[in-house]
Amino acid sequence: MSAPVLNISNLSVNYSTDRGTLHALRDVDLHIQAGRIVGIVGESGCGKSTLISTIIRLLSANACVEEGEVLFQGEDLLALDAKAMRKLRGNELAMVFQDPMTSLNPVLSIGRQMLDIQYRDDGSKAEKKSRSLHMLERVGIPDAATQLDRYPHHLSGGMRQRVAIAMALMTEPSLLIADEPTTALDATLEIQIIQRLRQLQRDVGCAVLFISHHLGVISELCDEVVVMYAGEVVESGGTRQVFDAPKHPYTRGLLECDPASIQASDNILPVIPGQLPDLTDPPPGCIFQPRCDRSVAQCSSQRPRLDGQGHRAACFVATS
Amino acid sequence: MLEYVIRRSGLALVILLLAVTLLFAMIHMMPGDPASILLGPKASPELKAALNQRMGLDQPLLVQLARFYADLAQGDLGTDVFSNRPVLEMVLEQLPYTIVLVLAAIGGASLVGIPLGCYSAIRHNSLLDRLVGVMSVAFIAIPSFVIALYLLLLLSVKWRWFPAMGAGDSGDIVDQARHLVLPALALGLGWVGYIARLVRTSMLEVMEENHIRTARAFGLSERTIIVHYALRIAVLPTVTILGLGIGTMLSGALFAEIVFSRPGIGKLLHEGVLTRNYPVVMGSVLMTTAFFVLCTLISDVINAMLDPRVRDGESS
Ligand SMILES: Nc1ncnc2c1ncn2[C@@H]1O[C@H](COP(=O)(O)OP(=O)(O)O)[C@@H](O)[C@H]1O
Ligand SMILES: [Mg+2]
Numbered sequence: 035m036s037a038p039v040l041n042i043s044n045l046s047v048n049y050s051t052d053r054g055t056l057h058a059l060r061d062v063d064l065h066i067q068a069g070r071i072v073g074i075v076g077e078s079g080c081g082k083s084t085l086i087s088t089i090i091r092l093l094s095a096n097a098c099v100e101e102g103e104v105l106f107q108g109e110d111l112l113a114l115d116a117k118a119m120r121k122l123r124g125n126e127l128a129m130v131f132q133d134p135m136t137s138l139n140p141v142l143s144i145g146r147q148m149l150d151i152q153y154r155d156d157g158s159k160a161e162k163k164s165r166s167l168h169m170l171e172r173v174g175i176p177d178a179a180t181q182l183d184r185y186p187h188h189l190s191g192g193m194r195q196r197v198a199i200a201m202a203l204m205t206e207p208s209l210l211i212a213d214e215p216t217t218a219l220d221a222t223l224e225i226q227i228i229q230r231l232r233q234l235q236r237d238v239g240c241a242v243l244f245i246s247h248h249l250g251v252i253s254e255l256c257d258e259v260v261v262m263y264a265g266e267v268v269e270s271g272g273t274r275q276v277f278d279a280p281k282h283p284y285t286r287g288l289l290e291c292d293p294a295s296i297q298a299s300d301n302i303l304p305v306i307p308g309q310l311p312d313l314t315d316p317p318p319g320c321i322f323q324p325r326c327d328r329s330v331a332q333c334s335s336q337r338p339r340l341d342g343q344g345h346r347a348a349c350f351v352a353t354s
Numbered sequence: 355m356l357e358y359v360i361r362r363s364g365l366a367l368v369i370l371l372l373a374v375t376l377l378f379a380m381i382h383m384m385p386g387d388p389a390s391i392l393l394g395p396k397a398s399p400e401l402k403a404a405l406n407q408r409m410g411l412d413q414p415l416l417v418q419l420a421r422f423y424a425d426l427a428q429g430d431l432g433t434d435v436f437s438n439r440p441v442l443e444m445v446l447e448q449l450p451y452t453i454v455l456v457l458a459a460i461g462g463a464s465l466v467g468i469p470l471g472c473y474s475a476i477r478h479n480s481l482l483d484r485l486v487g488v489m490s491v492a493f494i495a496i497p498s499f500v501i502a503l504y505l506l507l508l509l510s511v512k513w514r515w516f517p518a519m520g521a522g523d524s525g526d527i528v529d530q531a532r533h534l535v536l537p538a539l540a541l542g543l544g545w546v547g548y549i550a551r552l553v554r555t556s557m558l559e560v561m562e563e564n565h566i567r568t569a570r571a572f573g574l575s576e577r578t579i580i581v582h583y584a585l586r587i588a589v590l591p592t593v594t595i596l597g598l599g600i601g602t603m604l605s606g607a608l609f610a611e612i613v614f615s616r617p618g619i620g621k622l623l624h625e626g627v628l629t630r631n632y633p634v635v636m637g638s639v640l641m642t643t644a645f646f647v648l649c650t651l652i653s654d655v656i657n658a659m660l661d662p663r664v665r666d667g668e669s670s
Contacts, residue, residue: 131571141661
């Protein structure tokens with residue numbers, strides 16, 4: 035087994051809000067081996083973006099890391115100073131964001147933005163430009179040379195997201211984090227981009243942390259999957275294991291809603307009755323207990339832990 | 355880009371034509387006939403009729419308008435009633451003084467205000483930020499002629515640092531620059547805080563935008579992010595407002611030129627009004643309007659240079 039690229043353990047993150055402390059992440063554990071694609075799935079508001087903002091240390095000002103460790107290639111990112119962190123960003127650790135319409139600078143040309151992120155290289159401008167060009171071709175952008183001189187508003191959402199992926203992979207990172215990169219795109223485009231991403235990942239050999247609330251995309255792309263609910267990891271394991279034999283009632287709920295629709299390309303997360311608990315005042319026991327139809331007495335007093343190796347779930351009544 | 359400039363210049367011409375027509379209409383809607391205004395209430399009817407005829411005021415309005423356009427197209431702004439000099443010549447003689455004054459004021463205010471606003475945004479709630487906040491409100495509340503008078507008393511009369519009167523010897527750049535300091539300060543000081551506030555507000559907004567997060571995620575230096583990725587967007591509204599603000603500043607220049615007894619369009623206009631020198635007043639207002647329209651054109655072109663969405667005719 036290869037060495038882990040990312041090792042998150044016991045991570046808890048709070049936001050201070052006017053309604054009190056919001057527990058956005060609680061005791062999150064997550065491990066990514068080199069070269070693997072790990073998917074995170076969960077409803078909107080379950081803390082996916084908070085998790086990746088913590089990894090890349092771009093949390094908003096009202097956030098506070100309560101406890102935990104984020105080991106990246108053996109180094110605790112949470113303990114790094116700003117300068118050391120900056121050295122990793124866009125280098126060993128790259129990012130693709132959710133909204134392609136707003137995540138590129140609107141007043142700088144594509145070429146300029148791609149040039150700027152290569153500031154660490156000593157190469158000449160021409161070398162950097164040809165590198166940008168090559169990268170744009172690799173993500174499947176037609177007529178790449180012309181695109182370099184164009185601005186984000188000239189490009190469609192799909193093209194912009196391809197540019198974002200090209201930028202992220204340009205430095206051949208060890209870990210690529212993609213926060214719902216295809217959510218804003220239509221289904222056909224989504225599939226094209228996912229396939230392209232898969233191929234590039236093989237070429238570059240990087241690990242990928244892929245966030246989505248689209249089950250079909252996760253099952254298509256990922257080697258492993260992590261299911262999150264209301265700030266906690268409730269289940270994790272190999273994609274096939276989790277999809278074929280879900281353990282946690284929440285995962286089962288997601289998958290059982292309509293198994294056929296999982297593969298349907300326009301499927302987003304199915305709706306489970308009830309709503310997310312108030313994260314400023316989470317239930318004392320299992321986080322999913324208020325919505326769970328299988329809960330027992332223990333569930334409302336004690337918190338289940340995500341123990342063990344391989345395919346596991348944080349649940350007292352987990353079906354195995 | 356070129357296409358944008360051409361398109362925008364066409365618009366400027368149309369605006370100018372409208373403004374000129376409006377000016378013409380305003381003059382003809384003034385109570386009392388121009389001849390009485392020029393010659394005073396006690397002038398004899400014969401004298402008035404003679405003047406009316408000389409100035410073409412006895413013709414139908416449309417004919418007068420057509421002649422007005424034709425004269426303008428040839429650069430003919432009429433002649434000074436007293437000295438018989440062409441008004442265009444007089445205005446062109448004075449206009450540079452006003453342009454230099456206004457540009458010095460607005461340039462100085464931007465040079466201080468933009469970095470100040472940028473810094474306030476990055477270190478918001480710092481001591482300097484609060485200080486700028488208080489100062490800007492204070493300076494906006496005080497009219498520029500009050501500032502002008504205080505500057506005059508303090509820097510010139512009391513401490514004798516800068517000369518108070520005139521524009522300096524022609525040909526002596528240093529002397530002219532020294533004479534420019536006080537009026538430019540009087541005119542521009544109130545703008546420093548205003549510009550700082552504008553830049554601060556938009557900078558705070560831009561720094562929260564997604565693309566800034568992207569730039570950070572790529573490890574770009576904070577300096578690059580602030581100067582090249584954020585400020586460039588954050589100054590856009592300020593540039594537009596400064597272009598329009600030239601209008602306010604021109605009327606401020608009128609006071610500054612009178613207080614500091616400085617040559618310029620303001621002073622020419624002032625004297626023209628006092629002596630009821632109708633063609634001079636008209637010519638001064640006309641050229642000032644043209645200058646104002648030109649400034650809004652320039653500020654739009656700067657915006658288009660900074661923002662590709664503007665030159666593509668997309669709203670940003
Ligand atoms: N800056 C913030 N201040 C306060 N609460 C926040 C902030 N950002 C996110 N949250 C809250 O934290 C929770 C997790 O949000 P987020 O990480 O964005 O979830 P996801 O990406 O899965 O949709 C949500 O309840 C959200 O309302
Ligand atoms: Mg999110």
